[in-house]
Amino acid sequence: MTDQTGATTSDYNFAYLDEQTKRMIRRALLKAVAIPGYQVPFASREMPMPYGWGTGGVQVSAACLTPDDTFKVIDQGADDTTNAVSIRKFFEKTADVETTEHTQDATIIQTRHRIPEAPLTEDQILVYQVPIPEPLRFLEPRETETRKMHALEEYGLMHVKLYEDIARHGHIATSYAYPVKVEGRYVMDPSPIPKFDNPKLEMAAIQLFGAGREQRIYAIPPYTQVVSLDFEDHPFDPSKADAPCDLCGADHTYLDEVIIDDAGGRMFVCSDTDYCAGRQAQGHRGRLSPEAAE
Amino acid sequence: MLDDALNGGFENPPVQSSHAFRAALSALARPGRVERIMGAEAPGLSEAAATLLLTLCDAETPIYLAPGHDSEALGQWIAFHIGAPLVGPSHAMFALGAWDALMPLTGYPVGTPEYPDRATTLIVEVEALTPPTARLTGPGVETVARMRLPETDPFRANRALFPLGHDFFFTAGEQIAGLPRTTIVEDL
Numbered sequence: 001m002t003d004q005t006g007a008t009t010s011d012y013n014f015a016y017l018d019e020q021t022k023r024m025i026r027r028a029l030l031k032a033v034a035i036p037g038y039q040v041p042f043a044s045r046e047m048p049m050p051y052g053w054g055t056g057g058v059q060v061s062a063a064c065l066t067p068d069d070t071f072k073v074i075d076q077g078a079d080d081t082t083n084a085v086s087i088r089k090f091f092e093k094t095a096d097v098e099t100t101e102h103t104q105d106a107t108i109i110q111t112r113h114r115i116p117e118a119p120l121t122e123d124q125i126l127v128y129q130v131p132i133p134e135p136l137r138f139l140e141p142r143e144t145e146t147r148k149m150h151a152l153e154e155y156g157l158m159h160v161k162l163y164e165d166i167a168r169h170g171h172i173a174t175s176y177a178y179p180v181k182v183e184g185r186y187v188m189d190p191s192p193i194p195k196f197d198n199p200k201l202e203m204a205a206i207q208l209f210g211a212g213r214e215q216r217i218y219a220i221p222p223y224t225q226v227v228s229l230d231f232e233d234h235p236f237d238p239s240k241a242d243a244p245c246d247l248c249g250a251d252h253t254y255l256d257e258v259i260i261d262d263a264g265g266r267m268f269v270c271s272d273t274d275y276c277a278g279r280q281a282q283g284h285r286g287r288l289s290p291e292a293a294e
Numbered sequence: 295m296l297d298d299a300l301n302g303g304f305e306n307p308p309v310q311s312s313h314a315f316r317a318a319l320s321a322l323a324r325p326g327r328v329e330r331i332m333g334a335e336a337p338g339l340s341e342a343a344a345t346l347l348l349t350l351c352d353a354e355t356p357i358y359l360a361p362g363h364d365s366e367a368l369g370q371w372i373a374f375h376i377g378a379p380l381v382g383p384s385h386a387m388f389a390l391g392a393w394d395a396l397m398p399l400t401g402y403p404v405g406t407p408e409y410p411d412r413a414t415t416l417i418v419e420v421e422a423l424t425p426p427t428a429r430l431t432g433p434g435v436e437t438v439a440r441m442r443l444p445e446t447d448p449f450r451a452n453r454a455l456f457p458l459g460h461d462f463f464f465t466a467g468e469q470i471a472g473l474p475r476t477t478i479v480e481d482l
Binding site for chain 1: 307308309311312313315316318319320322323324349350351352354355406407408409410411413415432433434435436456457461474475476
């Protein structure tokens with residue numbers, strides 16, 4: 001909305017947060033970029049949505065958005081789920097930014113638990129919503145201890161956990177939030193993305209991670225070395241469902257399994273809805289495409 | 295240049311500071327890249343340095359002004375627009391000045407092993423950001439980047455402290471470049 005002089009009139013400050021809060025978040029973001037993988041504490045604010053709905057990512061996005069940006073939000077790869085729709089509407093209302101569902105048109109992409117299939121460029125920023133930022137938290141509940149472990153680069157416990165996976169299951173059974181080591185120093189939780197996405201963490205875009213409830217911000221600058229932890233005899237394996245997408249036929253994307261009847265019938269579809277729709281528009285078809293089913 | 299402490303702030307703080315932050319973020323995330331940053335004017339400072347101060351600093355960020363930049367006029371400008379306490383190097387979250395005046399680097403906090411983020415960010419006013427004198431590799435650099443630096447030895451020593459260390463912004467006119475502690479600096 002604009003008034004007679006052409007100035008924007010909104011009941012909210014641009015991008016919702018007050019300026020002092022944004023400065024505090026911006027300082028944390030710059031330190032996070034300077035120390036890749038290290039969790040910078042920040043004074044997370046109450047947001048008009050519950051913890052667990054992306055308050056950390058929303059605050060990071062709010063501190064980064066300019067009026068010239070085009071904003072995209074995905075939830076498990078999908079643009080059209082509740083969480084993604086409400087965050088997109090939140091910034092349409094409070095920051096008056098353009099929004100899009102197309103990965104390549106977006107300048108800032110906020111994501112919950114996925115990295116888009118299409119490669120991101122240098123002109124883009126990927127903002128992750130993070131529930132538990134501390135990769136060692138389920139191994140050591142005390143913050144004082146995990147902080148010391150990061151300071152001393154004492155990550156033996158994490159390897160023990162992966163080893164116990166192998167002892168129990170015969171392979172590393174961790175399939176999401178798979179721990180990585182950033183630039184040879186900090187072990188980091190890539191947020192609960194599937195391990196299929198881990199190789200994509202080395203990318204051209206800036207990656208920012210926000211954990212609202214846990215009050216932590218961390219980052220991976222472009223072209224930063226990100227190594228998934230593994231063992232020589234059990235190398236990291238970015239696995240996915242062994243099937244092509246039933247709508248677009250892609251055999252190189254991360255798939256969701258969908259139950260389609262009461263008899264155990266199921267289908268696999270791309271979790272990245274924009275990528276799948278783009279392939280279908282190009283004429284790719286899968287097993288259950290409307291034409292194929294006829 | 296400006297002699298009135300009440301002027302020189304942003305006309306539209308939320309929008310101008312958002313553009314300024316994105317320039318600073320891009321500069322620090324991609325060492326060697328020169329970004330444009332503008333919108334503020336302060337006595338004796340480049341537009342880039344004034345804008346960066348206004349974007350990042352407030353009453354919670356103690357600032358050290360190195361000799362040559364510790365004028366009364368700038369002190370009043372900071373008091374009015376930012377409200378940051380002016381302190382010595384050992385307590386500074388941000389330090390501002392010319393390269394020689396900011397030395398020695400050992401006077402500034404480098405963070406602690408538990409909290410490496412509690413380190414000083416130095417804003418170095420330089421005459422120009424080109425031509426390049428150093429070769430950069432590390433996070434944010436795809437292969438090799440180049441950058442004009444006053445010297446290279448202090449940055450090598452800084453890199454050796456990682457994950458502790460200082461982070462730098464270099465400002466000249468409307469231009470800004472960043473050098474985080476992770477960057478490996480070599481003579482060109």
